[in-house]
Amino acid sequence: MKTTGFRSFVLYILLFAFLGGLGWFGLNLVLNGSEWASQPYNGHIYGEDTAVSAGTITDRSGMILAQTVDGTRIYAESESVRRSLLHTVGDSSGYIGTAVQAVHRSKLVGYNLLTGLNHTVLTDFSSSMQLTIDANANAAAYNAFDGRNGSAFLYNYKTGEVLVKISAPGYDPMDVPGDLLENEAYEGVFLDHTLSSSYTPGSIFKLVTAAAAMEYLPDWDTRTYTCEEVYGIGDSRVTCLNYHGELNLSQALGYSCNIYFAQLALDIGADKLQEKAEEMGFGASFSFDSVTTCKSTIDLSGASDLELAWSSVGQADVLANPYHMALLMGAIANGGKTPEPYLTGRGTGTSYTLTDSATAEALHSMMRNNVANYYGDYLFNGYTLCAKTGTAELDGKNPNCWIVGFSDDASMPYAFAVCVQEGTSGLYTAGQVVAAALDAIS
């Protein structure tokens, strides 16, 4: 029996393997438990309908945007605020993956290793969040959309605080429509279009073409082209909305003359325009609150002259992401460099350099010129803005209306990008969103 007894040591091998496995599992639980617990399918956080267990979210002034009362998730009192912040705060089911309730769910749900997701005294201390958002400005801007789809993003380019972030279509999280998943009107409703979509930019891309000219054409500030409403390239042609005659760059940007920029781009060349666009953030992903955003894209490799000409005015296959556009505006306003925008805490400390300071300075003055001499400050309730509008023509649809820019007033260091789908014009449709937001902020 001695030998039998001795041989039973094999059981220890099994026992140690078991303890080893258990240790490995325990280690992973300690390291990743928070992430494991806060998955979007977790029934303790997201109920089958809307019962959500999570902490309170407030805006910059302390207005409650979301809280849990008796096991039910309650959102802001005002319906406009609720709708305008749907994609920022998030829904109760966790479908909107880029919203605070999804991104910061591990903090909001008040997970800790000891009590898990049990609601205890500890949970209340740790699970509240304050956002940099200005809820009233959001609501005002959202109402200015007038039921159209699109997105708006406005942030402080000095600090990175985000004040307005809107994506439409949306819905009221307190009254989720029953046909949310079937109705075509709600297509893409779970996407935050500021972060996760790219649109044809139209004329706002002329800023990039202008920047390329400043780098590659030494006589850019004196160079002129003539606009005769139509410009033939090979068998085809580029058209303009008006007959503009002979223009310099600043005038061409103010009138948003397609033919000027088409000829400018042909002189710059596809490679160089591509290079400048990439330098300014096309083809790159940016980060926002740990969400990786959708890229802006341009591909001029092997492009024909016609394609180059149309691309230079933001048509053809060029796509721009609203968040990226806002960052570009922030960079231009801020000498070429912008901090990464953020919603909570103090931000990541990352900053993006999208252009050099000389180009930023030149674009800055031309964009101020746009508003002062072409658009009219009265449209923006007297705020001193620098901007560029865009009205991107789409096949068979009303145009995408863009306005991008920033405030020239040092007390209001805000950069913005607004894109309203199927509007009438960039200046009027998108412009009123900016005006409404700025009004509500100040």
Place this chain on the structure above:
Amino acid sequence: MLETISNLIARVLSSSLLSTVLLLVRAVTPIFALYVVWRCYTSFKKGQRRKDPVILLEDAATGARFPVLYWENSIGRSRSCDIQIPDEAVSRDHAVLMRREEGWFVCDTGSHGGTRVRNRLIEEPTLVEIGDKIKLGTTTLILRSTEESPQKKRRFFTGFSKEAASPFKLMAYVTLVQLSMTVQLMLGMGEFHLYPVAPFAILFFAGWALYFFSRRILKRVSFEIETVALLLSSIGILLLSGEGLDAIKMQVAAFGIGIVLFCFLVWFMSDLERVMKVRLYIAIAAILLFAVNLVLGTELNGSKNWIILGPVSFQPSELIKIAFVFVGASTLDRLQTKKNITEFIVFAAICLACLFIMRDFGTALIFFACFLIIAFMRSGSFRTIFLILAAACFGVFLILQFKPYVAQRFAGWMHVWEHTQDSLGYQQVRTLTYIASGGFFGMGLGNGCLKYIAAADSDLVFGMLCEEQGLVMGLVVLLAIALLILYARSDVTRSRSTFYAIAACAVAGMLLFQTCLNVFGPTDVLPLTGVTLPFISAGGSSMISVWGLMAFLKASDERTYGARRARNGVAESFVDTNFAGVGNPSGKRGRGYTADNSAGNAGRVSRTRAQQSEFDDTSEARRATTRTNASGRPRPRRMEVNIPDEKLSPGRAPRTRAQQSGYDDTSEARRATTRTSAAGRARKRKE
């Protein structure tokens, strides 16, 4: 009035105070469970006999003494023998000296020169008495009883307590765990429920019935294995009760059948000859059952290991686990005579082949692990094990080569977070999420979310347990199962036969391996294979099987059959003297002991000392008695039972001898006495 009460209940249920109270209850429950698990183990350790020799073999020529330490002892020239004889004429594994019901037997295990007892060449196991001469080769060994009194050894770590816990107290703690889980079920699920009283009542009565049957009727000393099994079954059944009564009907029925099977198997294994005789039939029956399964089997959840008869479905492979252990384990004399394990390999291969055909890879792995443990414990040959492992690896390689879809099933392993919405990781990530959600103390019984996932109550049940009762409870359950390894290990040389020792090790190893697969599969430490967690997972076959397997652990504890013989004597004491053939006095409960004596033993007191000494072994007992009387207080002999000897007051000392004589007066002893009285008396006189 009734309305006021129901209003009150409703208000309490909706208050946040209740949830805090329930959280505290959940925090305390695993502490009770841990206490039971830990004290069962320490009590078990304390109940063990010390390893002191009871009889000796004396070399007639040199006077060298070989202590006999075990129930089965190999004798031979080999270094690995329990009694090593340095004699060239002795075979390497010459004979086996073993203790059976009737006394000590010598059995020749295919030696060259043969073995002689009382100058006769033996062919069958032969009973030997103290003073008998056993001749192996040129060596003659005389069976002697020991004279030294055992040394009191100190253990370094006694488990926080010097004394063994009372089985009654531990059962009371099990009831406390049941009660606290039932209260959680009644109050914790949003509204008041009365139905959890039903499973509680069944668990309560079944548990205590087993307790009284074992302790009062069978007079068994130990109840640790049963206590742990009852604790784990209770946790499992009450965990499943969160889903309502329908979810546990089969489980509770299987629990009852399991207890009956446990009792039957413990009885069945009391007679080793009977077991060894029917082993072949068990093997044939197991293979037939597999054959029936292959023909009539129904495919459920991807493997065809189910037989469905009307409303009842069961997995034959679970029951075959018991048969597998029966076939694998063997007594020492048979191990010595039949060294190769070909038959067992063939049997195992058939079992594994059947399981592979049924595509039940998880169970096949469990059988394979069990097979490796048994094969190693029987052969001790690393070469055999490596050959088997190499063959297995080659087999797995072939399978993966020709059936790559098998590997596909495990492709999610270590990458489950890339597969949160498909079958490769769906169950795993949810298990992890809900284990983390539960924290240390759980979300409350019936309040889990994992239960909505397929196989949550079987393959993923560890996740469900942790989510609802907390990680601490999960770990306590795992500790209870892991400690079975230590039970089996520490009992291995104290068992009444290598059969029990090998069987217990195989069972402990098999259960822990199964636990590994069940716990580490869904938590992504290992690839996910659908196996059950012993005692906890839903599944009647599994519940019955695991109770059946517990019988092997119970049987390996020598105390299990010890008390059987003490029925006429002191009920409460475990008598290790079964081993030596000598009675031993002790009684935990003075009353019972006194009553027993006054009633039944009075007549025996008058039995003469001569009569006592006629049974040779008792001479030693007599000496012990004398010592006891001289010192004025009874001295314990190898009594590490849960009965502190000191409780036997000096006032009772005079009765000790009477009690001893009465005590070891088993019918067997008397028979032996009659048979050998003449010879014995003669030998005694010579001494």
